[in-house]
Amino acid sequence: AQKVTQAQTEISVVEKEDVTLDCVYETRDTTYYLFWYKQPPSGELVFLIRRNSFDEQNEISGRYSWNFQKSTSSFNFTITASQVVDSAVYFCALATSGTYKYIFGTGTRLKVLA
Amino acid sequence: DAGITQSPRHKVTETGTPVTLRCHQTENHRYMYWYRQDPGHGLRLIHYSYGVKDTDKGEVSDGYSVSRSKTEDFLLTLESATSSQTSVYFCAISEGGLAGSETQYFGPGTRLLVL
Numbered sequence: 202a203q204k205v206t207q208a209q210t211e212i213s214v215v216e217k218e219d220v221t222l223d224c225v226y227e228t229r230d231t232t233y234y235l236f237w238y239k240q241p242p243s244g245e246l247v248f249l250i251r252r253n254s255f256d257e258q259n260e261i262s263g264r265y266s267w268n269f270q271k272s273t274s275s276f277n278f279t280i281t282a283s284q285v286v287d288s289a290v291y292f293c294a295l296a297t298s299g300t301y302k303y304i305f306g307t308g309t310r311l312k313v314l315a
Numbered sequence: 316d317a318g319i320t321q322s323p324r325h326k327v328t329e330t331g332t333p334v335t336l337r338c339h340q341t342e343n344h345r346y347m348y349w350y351r352q353d354p355g356h357g358l359r360l361i362h363y364s365y366g367v368k369d370t371d372k373g374e375v376s377d378g379y380s381v382s383r384s385k386t387e388d389f390l391l392t393l394e395s396a397t398s399s400q401t402s403v404y405f406c407a408i409s410e411g412g413l414a415g416s417e418t419q420y421f422g423p424g425t426r427l428l429v430l
Contacts, residue, residue, distance in 0.1 A: 205357075234416050246358075246405065246421035253416065292357060296416070301346060301365070301409070302373060303419060305357035 203228045205295050207306035214283050215314050222278040222309045224293030230254075232298035235269065235276045240290040240308070249291075252276065283313045318342050319422035321406050327428045334393040336425050338406030340386075345411025347389040348419060349373075349381060351402040358405065364389055365411065396429045403427075 204227040214220045226235065237249040250260065252269050260267045264281045280287050293306040318341030328334050338347060348363040350373075360373030362381040370381050378400060380392045393400055406422040 236418065238421075244403070245423050248418055248420060251416075251418050294358075298416070301348075301363060301417075302360050303358075305359070307355055307357045 203230075203295055203297060203304045205293050205304050205306035207291075207293055207309050209309045210307075211310040211312065213312040213314060216285060217282050219279060219281050220283050220311065220313075222280075222291050222293075222311065224276045224278065224306060226274050226276065226293070226295045228295060228297055230297040234296045234298075236294040236296070236303070237267070237276075237278050238292045238294065240292065242288070246292070249278075280311075283311075285313050285315050287311060288313045319406060319408055319420065321404075321422040321425045323425060324423065325426045327430065328396050329430050330397055331395050334396050334427065334429075336391045336404055336406075336427070338389045338391070338422055340389075340406075340408050342408060342420075343386060344408040345386075346409045346417075346419075347383065348407040348409075349379070349389065349391045350405045350407065350421075351375065351400075352405060352424075353402050361391065361404075393427075396427075398429050401427060401429045 206225045233254045235252045239247045257269050266279045268277045290308045290310045292308045294303045296303050320339045322337045349361040350358040352358045359375045361379050364370045364383040382390045404425045407419040409417040409419045
């Protein structure tokens with residue numbers, strides 16, 4: 202069975218702090234895809250990144266970076282120098298090859314305080 | 316931004332009444348999805364469509380039906396709404412290439428309250 206665990210329900214940081222959101226996944230498939238989405242207070246879901254299981258290179262996009270480690274089945278998301286606008290709920294999701302069904306984690310609410 | 320609209324954006328209804336939510340896309344994507352979002356559950360797939368008149372069930376399909384008569388429209392119907400169907404409903408689309416690999420893009424959501 203596939204499963205995504207985001208153990209951190211809520212995190213609060215002060216602006217300019219770095220913060221890491223954890224995502225641990227379970228799957229027996231060798232080909233799979235991982236995603237992160239952001240849901241700001243306005244409610245929409247914004248796509249952030251997609252990564253396939255054969256590409257373990259870390260990725261950086263501005264203040265955002267992602268650390269994919271197959272050995273620990275984790276796909277963690279780090280925000281460097283956090284800003285108030287980063288306040289949102291962040292979801293990690295898993296999709297295995299051959300299915301169009303995403304499995305979402307329960308989300309982590311990030312509060313960045315000014 | 317992907318061209319996805321949902322209507323209505325907010326709805327209050329009573330238990331036992333039928334409700335239809337509409338998702339409209341302008342991207343000509345083959346796949347469309349309906350999810351519900353509930354606290355503590357993240358997003359869960361209700362139904363999805365892989366083409367006109369082609370649909371399949373997701374993990375929480377009981378009490379819901381869908382229809383897709385045109386590429387751009389995907390309808391979600393609650394045949395007889397119950398309070399447990401109070402939720403935020405999201406539509407999503409993807410192009411329809413290699414299964415599992417595609418990014419899904421989401422609509423703005425519909426807040427449904429069943430009294």
